[in-house]
Amino acid sequence: MWEKSVTAIMVATEFLEVGLNTVNKAAMNKGLSDFVLVFYSNVLGIFMLAPCIIIFYRKRSPPVLTWSTICKIFLLGVLSYGGQICTYIGIGYGSPTLASAMADLTPAFTFIFSIISGMEKLDLGIKSSQAKSLGTLVSITGAFVVTLYKGLPLTTSPRKYSFLHQVLGIPHSNWIIGGFFLASHSVIFAIILNVQTWIIRRYPAEMLVTLICSIIVAILSSVVSLMVEKDPNAWKIGFNMELIATVYTAAFAVAFRSVVHKWALRKKGPIYVSMFKPLEMVIALAMGIAFLGDKLYLGSLLGAAIIAIGFYAVIWGQAQEEKMVHDTRSSNKDPLLPNTTHTLVV
Template identity: 85%
Template structure:
């Protein structure tokens, strides 16, 4: 039952995240600065988290902070700021659909980094590790297809044999390829963040406190960078429009709710489990992008998404097989009938 609750919350989080990307893209199309978005959303997120923490810890004391934990949270804050900037800059160049496609790389990168950090083991002699390794390569291939191959629009418009190369491929003069690589880099940062958060939260199980302290670090970093980079005074003004919706949505969901939920799920299930939900956003993003932003649906997007899905499910299958092996081993060790039954001669 508890595992089903974690799964349901993670699925709901992916729906909200696609909505977040769509809202932010709409606000950026109206001139919203991504630097200002990161600063304002983290400041507002701090004010949302602080009273929640006071209420949560009104009858009990939070865990004691150590110097080592503080250093880890500082590292998490720097990574979080880098990840947020890559996300919003990438969405600005691309689209919410592209952001969800590149997020499908997260399980693969998380798997690789988990092996490097020793949170996962790799044994190519067993099928589960073979599936996870092959799935990693396939999903990366699919992401490159989404980024580099455009293809023809999936409409009833006739196909012309004399179409130019830039109508078939996403060549460098298009912002799409720039956004794709920036968002792919964010997937790497996100994978590192998941492993760092798992490292922190298993030693300091206080999700909201860790989120608050990391958001403070992000707010400080973004204030310095934004003042240097964003020279236009008008960019700092907030009106009662789509920009205000983007600020509030980002603060309430991305900075506060999603960050706490991810840390909670990481403590319960681990980094690969959290990353496995990212491909779900691809289907949602395609529908929302076409419906609300007028994005065209191209063959390359569907083909790349299908390749990514194959790799994704290979990784999931391998993960499930490994968990089953661990559970079977633990059950055998705990079963008194298996361990204490005398041998009949």
């Protein structure tokens, strides 16, 4: 039951991720600066996280925070700021669909960094490692099929402009620049997953780590934003799509998603969390067809099926590894035998 809960929450997180990319793109089309978005969302996220931490730790004490842990969280904050900037610049030049496509590169980079850092052990003689390795490659292959191969259209031609297209007003952009920044984010995010796992398994306080990291990001973004955004009007946000994007980003990306990722990383590890990123492409396609009037092509359907196969292969491999660890721990516990614990003297 617990395993299903982790999976369900991670899938729900990816749905919200696709919605976040769409809302942020719409706000940027209205003039919202990506640097200002990072600053405002992290500041607002701090005010959202602080009361939650006070309530959570009102009857318990948080783990002792050492200088070593603070330095690790500072590194995480620097990486998080770089990742957020790359994401929003990439979405600004590209599109939510491109962001979902580039996210498919995350499992590959995470897999490589996890092996290098020692977070994961690659033993191709074990079925669980074979399943995780093959599943990762299959998911990445499916992502490339969705991205690069169209195939025959499976649905009729939609309206030229849907209602949401008109509301969001997403124009044609420079996908080369957008793709570069979004691919850079995939690399940074893969490193972030490993660093977060490194921190959270030694300091199991997800909300507190997220709060400190957000404070660091807010400080960094305030310095950079003041240097980059010279126009005072760039800092003005009205009651419109820009405000919605800022609140959505603060509540979901800065607070909820960050805590959920750290929690899942502590339970499952970096590869497990990264394997949910290819689902973004499938979700983005489904939402595009349902709400934006996009066509469904054979390549999209085929790629989605391949991604699903790879995803379940990794999940199966992860479950087998956890079962092996549980069995090993159980076998190492020596049972107490009453006839051997005492010596009978006649």
